[in-house]
Amino acid sequence: MKFFTKLAVAAGVAALLSSAxxxxxxxxKTIGFSQIGSESGWRAAETxxxxxxxxxxxxxxxxxxxQQKQENQIKAIRGFIAQxxxxxxxxxxxxxxxxxxxxxxxxxxxxxxxxxxxxxAPQDLYLTSVASDQVKEGKVAGDWLVKTVGxxxxxxxxxxxxxxxxxxxxxxxxxxxxxKGHDNIKIVRSQTGDFTRSKGKEVMEGFIKAEDGGKNxxxxxxxxxxxAVGGIQAIKDAGLKPGKDVLVVSVDAVPDIFKAMMNNEAxxxxxLTPNMAGPAFDALDAYWTSKKVPxxxxxxxxxxxxxxxxxxxxYEEKKGLGY
Amino acid sequence: xxxxxxxxxxxxxxxxxVVVLLVNWALFPGFFNVTWQDGRLFGSxxxxxxxxxxxxxxxxxxxxxIATKGVDLSVGAVMAISGAVAATLVTDGYPAYVAVLAAxxxxxxxxxxxxxxxxxxxxxxxxxxxxxxxxxxxxxxLITAGSIVTFSDPLLIFIGxxxxxxxxMPVVIAIVLLVLSVFLVRSSAVGLFxxxxxxxxxxxxxAGIRSGLLxxxxxxxxxxxxxxxxxxxxxxxxxxxxxxxGLWLELDAILAVVIGGTSLxxxxxxxxxSVLGAIIIQAMNTxxxxxxxxxxxxxxxxxxxxxxxxxxxxxxxxxFIESRKNARALARKAS
Numbered sequence: 001m002k003f004f005t006k007l008a009v010a011a012g013v014a015a016l017l018s019s020a021x022x023x024x025x026x027x028x029k030t031i032g033f034s035q036i037g038s039e040s041g042w043r044a045a046e047t048x049x050x051x052x053x054x055x056x057x058x059x060x061x062x063x064x065x066x067q068q069k070q071e072n073q074i075k076a077i078r079g080f081i082a083q084x085x086x087x088x089x090x091x092x093x094x095x096x097x098x099x100x101x102x103x104x105x106x107x108x109x110x111x112x113x114x115x116x117x118x119x120x121a122p123q124d125l126y127l128t129s130v131a132s133d134q135v136k137e138g139k140v141a142g143d144w145l146v147k148t149v150g151x152x153x154x155x156x157x158x159x160x161x162x163x164x165x166x167x168x169x170x171x172x173x174x175x176x177x178x179x180k181g182h183d184n185i186k187i188v189r190s191q192t193g194d195f196t197r198s199k200g201k202e203v204m205e206g207f208i209k210a211e212d213g214g215k216n217x218x219x220x221x222x223x224x225x226x227x228a229v230g231g232i233q234a235i236k237d238a239g240l241k242p243g244k245d246v247l248v249v250s251v252d253a254v255p256d257i258f259k260a261m262m263n264n265e266a267x268x269x270x271x272l273t274p275n276m277a278g279p280a281f282d283a284l285d286a287y288w289t290s291k292k293v294p295x296x297x298x299x300x301x302x303x304x305x306x307x308x309x310x311x312x313x314x315y316e317e318k319k320g321l322g323y
Numbered sequence: 324x325x326x327x328x329x330x331x332x333x334x335x336x337x338x339x340x341v342v343v344l345l346v347n348w349a350l351f352p353g354f355f356n357v358t359w360q361d362g363r364l365f366g367s368x369x370x371x372x373x374x375x376x377x378x379x380x381x382x383x384x385x386x387x388x389i390a391t392k393g394v395d396l397s398v399g400a401v402m403a404i405s406g407a408v409a410a411t412l413v414t415d416g417y418p419a420y421v422a423v424l425a426a427x428x429x430x431x432x433x434x435x436x437x438x439x440x441x442x443x444x445x446x447x448x449x450x451x452x453x454x455x456x457x458x459x460x461x462x463x464x465l466i467t468a469g470s471i472v473t474f475s476d477p478l479l480i481f482i483g484x485x486x487x488x489x490x491x492m493p494v495v496i497a498i499v500l501l502v503l504s505v506f507l508v509r510s511s512a513v514g515l516f517x518x519x520x521x522x523x524x525x526x527x528x529x530a531g532i533r534s535g536l537l538x539x540x541x542x543x544x545x546x547x548x549x550x551x552x553x554x555x556x557x558x559x560x561x562x563x564x565x566x567x568x569g570l571w572l573e574l575d576a577i578l579a580v581v582i583g584g585t586s587l588x589x590x591x592x593x594x595x596x597s598v599l600g601a602i603i604i605q606a607m608n609t610x611x612x613x614x615x616x617x618x619x620x621x622x623x624x625x626x627x628x629x630x631x632x633x634x635x636x637x638x639x640x641x642x643f644i645e646s647r648k649n650a651r652a653l654a655r656k657a658s
Contacts, residue, residue, distance in 0.1 A: 040566065041470045163618050191611075192618035196567040197471070197560040202374050206612025209367045210351055226471070230560055237484070239360055256473060256562075323470055 025288040026281060027058035032080030033089040033277075037068045041254060042274060044322035046116065050089070050277035057281055070094055074101045081108045087127075087284055089277065091115040102126060111287065115276040128283050128294040130276045134170035135177070137251045137302045138223075140270045142178020144304055145219055145249055148267070151184055154218035157207045158190040159200050159231055161223040168192070171223045171251055188216070193227040200227030204234035214240045219247035225257035225269055232265050243267055253305055255318040261311035271303040274321060335635040336583060336596055340603050343628065347610035354613065363486035367613055369494075375605030376493040377402070377552045377569070381576035382583070382597040383497075383504050384434075384548030387541045389580050392521040392589025393441060393448035395542060398549040398576055400459025401433045402569030405553030407466040410474050410563035419478035427550045433459065434546020438539030452542075456573065463565035473562035483558020493555045497598070500551065504544075505594050514592075517541060521589025579604055582632055603632070 031054065038044045047063070054061035062085060064076035070093050080088050081104055088110055092098065095118060102125035105112050114129035145156070158175070161168030172190075179185045189207050193200035200222060208214035214235065220242075222228035228250035235242040242248050242265040250257060253271035260266035283294040305314060347367070348354040357366035381398045388395045405426040412422035433455060440451035474480075485492040508514030519527040520534045528534045549569070557563045581587065582603055583596030607628055611621050634640060 038464075038469045044469050160618055163621070189615060190617065192621070194567075196570075197562065197564055198556060198567070201560060202370075202608075203612055205370050205374075206367070206609060209353065209370065210613040210615065212353075226564075233484075233560065238365070256471070259473075322468070 025285050028060070029086040030060045030062060030083075031087045031089060031281075031284075032062045032064065032076070032083070032085045034064045034066060034073045034076040034080070034091065036066055036073075036091050036093045038065070038322075039068065041323035042252065042272065045274035045318070046091070046276060048320075048322045049274045050115075053275065053277045053281060059281070066093060068093055070097060077101050077105060077112075081105055081110060084108075085110060088112045089115055089280055091276075092117050092119050095120045099125065111284065113280045113283065115280060123296055127287065128280075128296055128298055130279045130283075130298045130300060132272050132300045133302060134167050135174040136299075137270045137272060138171035138174025138176075139178045140174075140302050140304050141171075141221060141249045141251055141268065142175040144268045144270075144306075145221070145247070146179060146182050146185065148247065149185065149218065152218075154185045155188040155211070155216050156185060156219045156221055157204070157211070157217050158187050159193040159203055159220065159222040159227040160190055161192065161195045161227075163192050165195075168195075168223055175221055187221075193222070193230065195224050195226060197226045197230035200230030201234045202230075203227075204231035205237070208234060208238045208240075214238050214246065217246050219249065222248075222250040225250045225252040225254045228266060228269075229256050229260060232260055236265075241265075253303075253314075253318075254323045255315050255321075256323075258305070258311040258315035258318065261305070261307045262315065264307060266307075268304060268306045271301075271305060273300050273303070276300060334584075335632060336599050336603065339582075339628070339632045339635070340599065340606060343603060343606045343610060347606065347613065350610065350614035354610075359489070362489070363491065364489045367609060369491065371602065371606050371609045372494045373491040374609060375602045376491075376497045377556050378572055378575045378579055378604060379497050379598045379601035380500060380548050380552045380555070381572060382579040382601045383500055383594050384545030385573075385576045385580050386583070386585055386592045386594045386597040387504075387508070387517055388448070388545045389577070389585055389587060390517045390521045390589055390592035391538060391541055392524075393538070393542070394452065394577065394587070395434075395437060395545045395549075396449065396452040396573050397433065397437060397455035397459055398545060398552070399569035399571060399573040400456050400463065401430055401546055401549035402553030402556060402572065403463035403563075403565050404433065404459055404466070405430045405550035406557030406563035406568050407463040407472065407565050409479060409554055410472040410557055411466055413474045413476040413479060414472055419476045422476070422479065423482070423554060426554055427547060430546045430548075430550020430553070431543050432546070434543040434549070435539055437546065438542030441542060442535040442538035460565065460570075463563075463568070467563055467565040469565070471562045471564045475561065479554070479558045480561055481558070483555050483560070493559070496551065496555065500548070501594065501598055508594065518590050518592065521592075575604055576601070578629070582629070584636060 033050055035047050066072035077088060088105060098119045098121045102112055102121055106125055111127040113127050116131055118129055191203045193203045211217050220231050222231055228248055232242040232248060235246050240246055248266040249268040251270045253269045257266050257269045279298050286292040354367045357364050357368055385395055408429050409422040409426040412425055413419055437452050437455060440446045441448050482492060487495045516532050516537055520537055524534050556568050579600035580597045582600030583593060585592040607625055611624055
């Protein structure tokens with residue numbers, strides 16, 4: 001059994017990476033990666049995908065886990081500089097306080113690429129940054145709903161992320177932009193589920209009671225898949241069919257939402273890709289081979305997945321990534 | 324006699340609960356509607372009970388701990404550990420009853436560890452249990468390797484989402500636990516022992532109570548309650564979420580105990596009132612969900628209600644009510 005799991009993971013990895021041969025400029029290079037920690041499944045997946053991407057391209061990756069502390073990241077970066085690595089990837093835990101250490105890297109002529117989050121530092125201190133566009137994630141989700149319901153009247157309930165958190169604000173904003181001008185679609189209730197399954201379930205239970213046993217609800221939009229998974233259970237408990245009586249759309253594309261899709265209980269999810277390192281390595285490759293300075297902000301794709309995208313296959317691919 | 328019993332039911336807590344429920348009803352007219360669906364009761368009131376269970380069960384253990392002049396900050400983390408243990412065991416192919424027993428045993432071990440730190444190393448409870456509050460979540464994350472371990476075992480899922488006699492299983496478990504623990508502490512001298520240790524441990528020891536052993540038992544019981552709570556929360560979402568299960572619930576449990584009128588200085592406690600406190604907290608939470616307030620108001624509303632309850636319980640308010648009563652009695656006598 002274990003063997004088959006491994007086989008499936010290997011197949012998934014192979015599928016994740018395009019078959020194109022990678023340029024030699026990266027081969028044998030040493031690149032340091034200062035990761036924040038492993039506070040969420042997505043973060044763990046980002047780490048494993050980064051390691052896979054490096055291995056695939058023949059990069060010698062030096063990995064440092066900062067355990068949520070900036071001082072550990074600064075120490076790690078200084079360590080990388082002392083070792084004379086060829087480039088440094090950083091997923092910064094906070095946005096301030098980077099000027100000094102990034103300056104040291106610049107003096108040592110080591111290019112730095114920021115992953116997933118930005119910093120408040122002069123832009124000449126880093127080569128580029130790779131991140132997702134959270135507003136766009138919400139917009140893609142909203143566009144899907146607009147297209148799916150057409151002219152039908154549709155009451156949406158929204159499970160927000162943690163109040164005041166950037167992804168919650170941006171994913172809400174993007175979704176609202178998408179449904180703007182479509183008066184048939186209305187957000188009737190919006191509450192926070194703190195990005196967790198159990199709160200998502202509790203909030204959805206409340207919404208169902210408040211909206212006539214769920215009969216008034218046409219769709220549920222969750223700011224992350226975990227809340228959606230909780231919400232799906234609440235819909236089922238109320239005797240309704242998630243995915244049919246209540247459409248389910250969410251953001252993140254973690255493995256468990258694909259499980260729900262296999263059972264036709266979820267309709268769409270927008271991927272927050274854990275592959276931030278791939279575009280970063282590509283940018284480095286271009287920089288080293290043709291001296292091409294990349295754009296300052298590389299935005300990753302916000303890909304939409306629906307049950308038509310072979311959820312079983314995607315699930316198998318993602319399952320081994322540590323989500 | 325009858326009147327006296329009735330008047331005992333009129334206390335700040337029951338009044339607060341009734342007021343919160345009425346406000347919910349005013350904000351959402353269907354609040355009291357309870358229907359029968361798929362062989363179980365279904366409605367907002369049932370949600371209040373069902374969602375209040377994790378904190379209510381924590382509060383049962385916490386009441387006893389606080390009565391000894393202690394506090395147990397680790398219960399949220401112990402919930403995460405218990406859920407993680409049960410989930411990983413069933414996904415590794417062990418039978419469900421083994422997983423449940425192991426989770427409960429781990430909970431007791433965690434509690435006993437706290438108890439030993441408090442009773443024999445004489446570390447202040449807030450510090451002693453802080454250790455496990457921080458480390459415990461890390462242990463849970465180690466067990467689950469940082470991801471949410473999902474399972475499909477029917478017994479574990481039944482604990483979290485099943486129903487018995489129309490009531491959600493968690494509510495049934497909480498009622499059983501409540502009745503048993505109240506019976507245990509009030510039908511024997513155990514309750515008195517706990518209170519005496521809370522008032523003055525040295526005096527209690529001199530009076531012949533083996534206070535060290537008692538403290539270990541009380542913290543062990545709190546750990547057990549946390550483990551039960553952890554199983555329910557994991558069963559509810561069919562998975563163990565080490566990062567979030569029980570997060571900050573220790574504070575809600577302490578709040579429930581305090582709303583129930585148990586003093587943090589120890590010595591006097593009521594398990595039933597603590598459970599009532601937990602239900603009040605959940606009635607507010609559910610009320611906010613069905614009322615349609617924007618989420619930015621959640622904490623403000625909660626804080627407002629809690630301040631109101633505490634004001635009602637304060638010595639000043641009690642004195643004021645007493646003096647009004649006396650004045651009325653005097654006036655009646657004079658006429």
